[in-house]
Amino acid sequence: MxxxxxxxxxxxxxxxxxxxxxxxxxxxxxxxxxxxxxxxxxxxxxxxxxxxxxxxxxxxxxxxxxxxxxxxxxxxxxxxxxxxxxVQVLLNTLSIYEENLNFWYDHDLSSIPLHLLARVGELGHVNILERDLSNIFLIPEEITKNLVDSKRIMSFVSVFHPSSPFLYFEYLEKGIEATAIVTKPILEILQTECTFDIPFLKTNNSILNRALIEYKQEIKHILNSKASNFLVYEGDLKPMSMIVTDRIFLLSLLDRKGRLTTKFLISSEPAALKWGEELFMYYKEMSKPVTESLSSL
Known part of the structure; x- marks a missing residue:
């Protein structure tokens, strides 16, 4: 055979x-x-x-x-x-995902439009910082320094921060080109805060009372400003907060269950600043000047 x-x-x-x-x-x-x-x-x-x-x-x-x-x-x-x-795009995407696996896995990415999420590798090297819960309202010095040294600032806020009105007013006084987007709930908080017949804190301390009055006046000044650089976001999906300047990019997201987290992404690489600005403009297109929204609240 x-x-x-x-x-x-x-x-x-x-x-x-x-x-x-x-x-x-x-x-x-x-x-x-x-x-x-x-x-x-x-x-x-x-x-x-x-x-x-x-x-x-x-x-x-x-x-x-x-x-x-x-x-x-x-x-x-x-x-x-x-x-x-x-190949380069894929390698960049794999790199940024691998280096910061916990951040990308633990957070809800649905607030980032797909056309930008597909280009997330452009962020390059980023740092993930975690805020101390005992000083949750304290803005790290390295961030505030970058902000006041910037020539222009774009911010998106969906969580109220007590210092936000002061920072925004300071930017305007320094001649910094500042554009801020807030959500409707934040606008409602600001509008309530500047109403003098609704005290949010009762005290007999004259110094504190003067500070509260100044605080309300600054909020009122911002809300009554005719400038078109204070906007209200009208969409549904949103990041927790975002700041983009000519020096730094910060992004904070909700976790997968819609809860606040203490971690945020930060980068100063030129490509990351460009990516962050595109993300901000995406939200700006779905926003309108605050003066157009106040009457409807």
Whole structure:
């Protein structure tokens, strides 16, 4: 009886495997994306590997049509450029998620529109800070310094903070370009706070009484301002709070059960500031000047 012939079938690895199962291939793809065409010598110098270990990796990228040989240079093809860009986006997204896994997992991300959540990797390196519950209303000095040194400030507030009116008034006095968005419940609180016939604290202390009167006057001044940079948000989904300046970006989210948390994201990288500004503008488009809302309250 004749034995059956054993036929060896070689399957070509997928494009995904070709890119991600080799650090050399992946890094070469990203190198050509970031720095443009490179000669063999330049590639060898960058990776500091023997050329004989690099050439098989280049050949596989060439076989897939991702890299082309142009004379002595290796260059990305048109499709290679597209794929390299997507690879970079994916790696950035994985990196920021992995570095801050607990923050992204524990918080409700539905207040971030999908087109920005898909670009969350643009935030780059961020820090996650946690407020001390014993000083929950104390704003860290590193944040206040960045705020008063900024040229423009954009803020979204859905949780009342006693110092917010003072900070906003201070920005205006310093000539800082300030735009603030509050939710309708916050606007109602502010409107109640500035009503003189409804004292929110009874005291015989004259110094404290004067401070309370000044506090009410500042709130009233803000509410009566004709400026169009104090807005009321009319949508449903919202972050807990957000601040974007030309120096710093802060984002605080509710947890998955809709509860307040003590953690917030902070970054000063240019790409994060741009991402944060786009998020703020998303909410601004669903807001209107406070003067248009006061009559309806």
């Amino acid at each position: 004749k034995s059956k012939a054993h036929i060896r079938v070689e399957t070509r690895p997928s494009l995904l495997d070709t890119i991600f199962l080799s650090e050399k291939r992946k890094n070469l793809l990203l190198l050509l994306k970031e720095e443009g065409p490179k000669s063999g010598e330049e590639i060898k110098d960058v990776f500091d590997f023997p050329w004989k270990s690099i050439t098989p990796q280049i050949r596989k990228l060439i076989d897939w049509g991702l890299v082309l040989e142009e004379g002595e240079l290796y260059v990305l093809s048109d499709m290679g450029s597209v794929i390299a860009e997507k």
